[in-house]
Each structure stands twice: as C-alpha cells, then as structure tokens.
Amino acid sequence: xxxxxxxxxxxxxxxxxxxxxxxxxxxxxxxxxxxxxxxxxxxxxxxxxxxxxxxxxxxxxxxxxxxxxxxxxxxxxxxxxxxxxxxxxxxxxxxxxxxxxxxxxxxxxxxxxxxxxxxxxxxxxxxxxxxxxxxxxxxxxxxxxxxxxxxxxxxxxxxxxxxxxxxxxxxxxxxxxxxxxxxxxxxxxxxxxxxxxxxxxxxxxxxxxxxxxxxxxxxxxxxxxxxxxxxxxxxxxxxxxxxxxxxxxxxxxxxxxxxxxxxxxxxxxxxxxxxxxxxxxxxxxxxxxxxxxxxxxxxxxxxxxxxxxxxxx
Amino acid sequence: xxxxxxxxxxxxxxxxxxxxxxxxxxxxxxxxxxxxxxxxxxxxxxxxxxxxxxxxxxxxxxxxxxxxxxxxxxxxxxxxxxxxxxxxxxxxxxxxxxxxxxxxxxxxxxxxxxxxxxxxxxxxxxxxxxxxxxxxxxxxxxxxxxxxxxxxxxxxxxxxxxxxxxxxxxxxxxxxxxxxxxxxxxxxxxxxxxxxxxxxxxxxxxxxxxxxxxxxxxxxxxxxxxxxxxxxxxxxxxxxxxxxxxxxxxxxxxxxxxxxxxxxxxxxxxxxxxxxxxxxxxxxxxxxxxxxxxxxxxxxxxxxxxxxxxxxxxxxxxxxxxxxxxxxxxxxxxxxxxxxxxxxxxx
Numbered sequence: 001x002x003x004x005x006x007x008x009x010x011x012x013x014x015x016x017x018x019x020x021x022x023x024x025x026x027x028x029x030x031x032x033x034x035x036x037x038x039x040x041x042x043x044x045x046x047x048x049x050x051x052x053x054x055x056x057x058x059x060x061x062x063x064x065x066x067x068x069x070x071x072x073x074x075x076x077x078x079x080x081x082x083x084x085x086x087x088x089x090x091x092x093x094x095x096x097x098x099x100x101x102x103x104x105x106x107x108x109x110x111x112x113x114x115x116x117x118x119x120x121x122x123x124x125x126x127x128x129x130x131x132x133x134x135x136x137x138x139x140x141x142x143x144x145x146x147x148x149x150x151x152x153x154x155x156x157x158x159x160x161x162x163x164x165x166x167x168x169x170x171x172x173x174x175x176x177x178x179x180x181x182x183x184x185x186x187x188x189x190x191x192x193x194x195x196x197x198x199x200x201x202x203x204x205x206x207x208x209x210x211x212x213x214x215x216x217x218x219x220x221x222x223x224x225x226x227x228x229x230x231x232x233x234x235x236x237x238x239x240x241x242x243x244x245x246x247x248x249x250x251x252x253x254x255x256x257x258x259x260x261x262x263x264x265x266x267x268x269x270x271x272x273x274x275x276x277x278x279x280x281x282x283x284x285x286x287x288x289x290x291x292x293x294x295x296x297x298x299x300x301x302x303x304x305x306x307x308x309x310x311x312x313x
Numbered sequence: 314x315x316x317x318x319x320x321x322x323x324x325x326x327x328x329x330x331x332x333x334x335x336x337x338x339x340x341x342x343x344x345x346x347x348x349x350x351x352x353x354x355x356x357x358x359x360x361x362x363x364x365x366x367x368x369x370x371x372x373x374x375x376x377x378x379x380x381x382x383x384x385x386x387x388x389x390x391x392x393x394x395x396x397x398x399x400x401x402x403x404x405x406x407x408x409x410x411x412x413x414x415x416x417x418x419x420x421x422x423x424x425x426x427x428x429x430x431x432x433x434x435x436x437x438x439x440x441x442x443x444x445x446x447x448x449x450x451x452x453x454x455x456x457x458x459x460x461x462x463x464x465x466x467x468x469x470x471x472x473x474x475x476x477x478x479x480x481x482x483x484x485x486x487x488x489x490x491x492x493x494x495x496x497x498x499x500x501x502x503x504x505x506x507x508x509x510x511x512x513x514x515x516x517x518x519x520x521x522x523x524x525x526x527x528x529x530x531x532x533x534x535x536x537x538x539x540x541x542x543x544x545x546x547x548x549x550x551x552x553x554x555x556x557x558x559x560x561x562x563x564x565x566x567x568x569x570x571x572x573x574x575x576x577x578x579x580x581x582x583x584x585x586x587x588x589x590x591x592x593x594x595x596x597x598x599x600x601x602x603x604x605x606x607x608x609x610x611x612x613x614x615x616x617x618x619x620x621x622x623x624x625x626x627x628x629x630x631x632x633x634x635x636x637x638x639x640x641x642x643x644x645x646x647x648x649x650x651x652x653x654x655x656x657x658x659x660x
Binding site for chain 1: 360363364365384385386390391392394395396398399400401402411412415416456459463471
C-alpha cells in the first residue's frame with residue numbers, strides 16, 4: 001500500500017494552524033548553581049523589587065494615620081494600622097465638589113466596562129468570522145483599513161469624534177463613551193478573532209454550509225461556542241483596556257458617568273486642604289484592584305492574549 | 314439515487330485555471346472514484362459539485378436539475394471530509410442532526426433518521442459523546458452518519474480515509490463498500506490511494522493537471538491504461554517502462570531484451586511491463602540479474618536488471634533469491650502495454 005500522502009490540493013486556502021513552540025526539557029544538569037544562574041536570579045530579584053517596592057509603599061502608607069506619614073520613614077510598617085483611609089477613599093473623600101468617595105466612579109466604570117466589553121467582543125467576533133470564512137469582495141482591503149485605524153493615535157480622533165457626537169446629540173452620555181470604546185476596541189478584537197478563526201479548518205465551515213447553515217446560524221451555533229478560549233482572552237484585554245482608560249472617559253463620559261480613573265485623578269489633584277497621602281494610596285489601590293485581580297486570576301490567559309495579538313497575523 | 318452530469322466545466326481558483334472544459338457523466342447508483350496525485354484538481358472538482366467552489370463556466374446537473382448556481386444545501390448532497398469536520402462543541406447526535414434541525418425537520422423524524430444511521434454505523438453507544446472523546450475511526454463514522462442522515466441523493470467523499478492508520482483504513486473501506494451495496498446511492502469519492510480506488514470503484518476517473526486522463530472500470534484502467542501517466546500511477550510496484558523499437562515483423566527490441574509481440578508497425582515505442590507480467594523461470598531464454606528482494610509475506614517482489622533496464626517481478630512461492638543471482642525471465646507478451654514515446658499515448 002502506498003504511504004498516505006496528505007493532499008493539500010483539497011484545501012489550498014487553509015492557513016496552517018500556529019505550531020506551538022516546542023518546550024525544551026530541563027535537564028538535571030541545568031539546575032546546578034552556575035554563575036549564569038546566579039546572574040539570572042539576581043536580575044529577577046532586582047526586577048521584582050523594582051516593581052514590588054512602590055506597591056509595598058502604597059499598601060503600607062494606605063494603612064497609616066497621617067501623623068505616622070508626616071513622621072517620615074516611608075518604608076516603615078504602620079504602628080497603629082487603620083482601615084479608616086480605605087473607608088474614606090471608598091465613600092468619604094471629596095472628588096471635586098461632592099464628597100462621596102470614589103464609590104460612584106467604581107459603579108460608573110462597571111457601567112461603562114460591561115457593555116463596552118460585551119459589544120466590542122461580539123462585533124470583533126462577527127468581523128473576524130466574516131473575514132475568515134465568507135471572504136467578501138474587498139475583505140482584505142477592509143481589514144487593512146481597520147488595522148490602519150488601530151495605529152492612529154486616539155488623541156487625533158478626539159476632536160472629530162466630539163463634533164460627531166455633539167451633532168448626534170449623545171455627547172457626554174453613557175452611550176457615547178460605550179460607543180467610543182467599541183470603536184477603538186474593534187480593530188484589535190477583529191484581529192484577535194480573525195487569527196483564531198484562521199486556525200479553524202475551512203472544512204468545518206464547508207460542512208456547516210452543506211448542512212444548510214446561513215451566516216448567523218453558523219456563527220452562533222458552530223463558531224461562537226468553540227471560541228471560548230479567545231473570548232476569555234478578548235474579555236481580559238478589553239476589560240483592562242476600558243477600565244484603565246482615562247482620556248476617553250474624561251472627554252466623552254459626561255459629568256454623571258465619570259469612570260473611576262477620572263474620579264481618582266480628582267481625588268489626588270484636589271488642591272484645597274492637606275494632602276491625605278493615605279487616602280490617595282487607598283483610592284489608587286482600589287482603582288487598580290480590578291485589573292490587578294484579573295492579572296492574578298488569569299495570568300496564563302493574559303499572556304496568551306498578548307502572544308495572540310503580537311505574533312500571529 | 315441521482316445522476317450527476319458535468320458539462321464544459323471550467324473552474325479557477327485565485328485567478329489560476331484548475332479545471333478546463335471538463336465533461337463527466339456519473340450514473341445513478343454508481344461508485345465513481347476520482348483518482349490522481351496531489352494538486353490534480355480532483356478535490357476542486359468535488360467541491361464544485363458540492364457548490365463550495367464556483368464554476369467559471371459550464372454546468373452541473375444533479376438528478377436532472379441544473380444546480381450550477383444552487384446553494385450547497387439545496388443540491389441534495391452529503392459530504393464527508395478528510396479532517397472529519399465535526400462540530401467540536403456538539404454531541405455525536407447533535408452533529409448528525411444539525412442539518413435536519415436547520416431544515417426544520419420534525420423532532421420525531423430527526424430521531425428516527427439519526428437512530429437508523431447510528432444503527433448502520435454502530436454509533437448507538439456513542440450518541441451523547443463529543444467528537445474529542447472519539448477515536449479517528451469513530452469520528453469518520455460520525456461524519457459519514459451526518460451525510461447519511463440527510464438522505465442525500467449523491468454522497469461526496471473527499472479523501473475520507475487519509476487521516477486514518479492503515480488497519481482502520483482497510484476496515485472502513487470495507488464498511489463503505491458495504492454501505493454502498495446496502496444503500497445503492499450515487500457516490501463520488503476522491504482519493505490519491507490507488508488501493509481505495511481499485512477496491513471501491515465501479516468506475517475510476519484518473520486525473521492529472523485538471524484533465525481527465527482515463528475513465529473506466531478498475532480492470533480497464535489497470536489492464537489497458539490509456540497513457541503512460543495512468544499506467545505509471547496505478548499499480549504497486551509501478552509498471553516498468555522500457556524504450557525500444559518495433560522492427561515491423563512483430564518483434565520488439567531494446568538492447569539485449571527482445572520480445573515477440575506479434576504487433577504490426579515499426580518505429581520507436583515504449584514497452585510497459587507490470588510486475589505480474591514477468592515470471593522468473595530457469596528455463597526461460599531471457600537472462601537477468603537479481604538486484605533486490607522485498608519479501609511481502611504472501612508474495613515477494615524481486616527487482617531485476619535485464620540488459621541495463623530495471624524491472625520487477627512478483628513471485629508467489631517461497632523460492633529464495635540472492636542479489637547478484639542470474640535468473641531466467643519469461644514475459645507474458647499478451648498482456649504488456651505499448652506507448653507512443655512522444656506523447657505517451659497507448660498504441
């Protein structure tokens with residue numbers, strides 16, 4: 001019998017699935033303490049210190065009463081640890097005129113992030129699916145334009161967008177800021193999903209076509225259920241991106257929906273009265289808590305997301 | 314059961330002509346195998362019958378109706394792919410019933426058809442499993458079941474056994490043939506494996522570079538290949554080709570190799586010799602030297618050098634041959650093929 005030859009003529013357009021990088025097995029000998037290894041550990045330790053020290057200072061400061069802070073010694077552990085600055089930051093500190101803490105900003109950020117993430121992922125998934133499987137005329141050109149859009153700095157587009165939104169009568173509202181996040185998130189989400197679907201065999205799509213599936217049915221019943229890994233990655237990227245955004249929230253969200261980052265800035269930049277370093281630190285940690293938690297819970301997925309965006313395509 | 318009729322079909326992919334001016338008639342209930350090397354256009358042809366690739370020109374008729382521009386789902390076809398192409402998030406049952414659910418078939422009817430297909434393919438116990446929990450052979454059975462459930466008039470197979478190991482491949486090949494005998498449906502099957510083509514086909518279409526080289530029953534294509542390409546593609550070990558001369562008196566001569574073919578005509582010809590046309594007999598006048606022996610269990614392939622030409626012979630007994638040994642050759646002159654050395658056509 002002739003050896004089985006894989007016939008690529010059957011599917012000339014299938015892009016090959018990404019080949020995973022082969023893991024080199026660690027040999028026993030490599031575990032010995034050599035000069036190089038000591039160097040690596042020294043570097044890792046310094047790097048960790050570089051990033052952990054500010055975090056340490058923040059946490060320690062946020063737990064101290066103001067008198068202790070004024071006494072100096074920013075690395076010292078608190079003598080009389082207190083959670084009062086945290087309570088203040090959450091529900092008492094002044095953010096401009098009102099003094100209700102950054103609680104309101106937190107809920108605004110949730111209100112902005114949830115729809116911005118869900119809608120952007122859905123739009124990106126549909127785009128990626130259409131570009132990978134339906135191959136409309138000019139699809140590649142369209143994708144090129146979309147990608148080029150990702151390289152235009154946000155600042156350049158702010159003024160035109162403000163004008164358009166004002167004209168549409170939605171400037172300074174929740175729909176406005178969500179729409180802006182959807183627009184700026186779409187290119188990367190499209191790229192992410194397009195690359196993921198490029199690894200799905202074309203035959204699967206063809207089988208669904210023969211079974212009579214149309215555009216939406218194949219998307220919703222075949223492609224979307226098998227996209228869970230990339231949806232998780234896209235979700236992490238979009239949530240952190242939207243949550244950490246400052247400039248767009250400041251410009252587009254309007255007074256009633258300022259996100260947590262903007263409220264935090266208002267807390268720290270308040271010029272009246274004494275600077276409450278402990279409250280500022282607590283408010284900063286509170287604001288950074290959600291993305292931080294996301295990194296810790298889903299570090300593996302997060303790295304995969306960065307790799308997916310950077311290497312492929 | 315339906316016929317398929319292709320007329321003047323022209324297919325281009327990415328601006329490159331894959332198939333030009335192809336005519337093919339597939340009879341109802343026939344098991345037609347499209348055979349050819351990689352890149353010969355056989356899969357593209359199958360995809361165009363399925364409606365997955367658009368024809369530039371020409372027409373495709375299925376069951377007497379023009380389907381050239383019809384959607385894949387409207388053509389009354391079922392298709393089985395090399396990579397199985399099962400929906401990974403659905404159970405076996407959901408995989409098989411997807412097409413029926415799309416078409417809005419009543420639930421009771423779906424259950425009946427899935428149960429029937431599952432029974433035919435011994436999938437009853439696996440209905441609630443996901444594709445990832447199945448072996449390769451089981452997956453391909455599910456893919457076949459998915460096509461069966463649709464009650465297709467024409468079944469299309471795109472190298473369905475290529476991803477399986479040799480033992481499973483032979484097993485599933487027999488099952489497919491049995492299935493065809495039971496259903497009697499029209500089946501079109503693409504493969505590059507000549508064993509599959511020979512064993513399954515009622516007719517074989519040999520293709521190369523987008524052109525049909527020969528259409529015929531397995532016996533016709535094997536015994537009377539239309540040209541050198543077909544002759545060389547079918548048969549293992551491959552046919553040996555020896556350039557020589559006809560002397561006008563029915564004798565063929567190539568160096569020291571001389572044969573009485575009783576063929577009229579004179580001039581340069583290429584002789585095609587299959588291994589089974591060559592017998593090793595000590596009393597034969599033609600001498601050759603053994604160069605290599607390949608034992609195959611129930612037979613052995615003996616490679617020979619005769620007058621500077623390489624030949625192979627099938628030996629069905631347990632005689633022992635050594636490389637370098639001198640043996641006598643008897644060639645069955647009634648079964649050899651002669652080709653025109655210029656265009657490779659059969660003479």
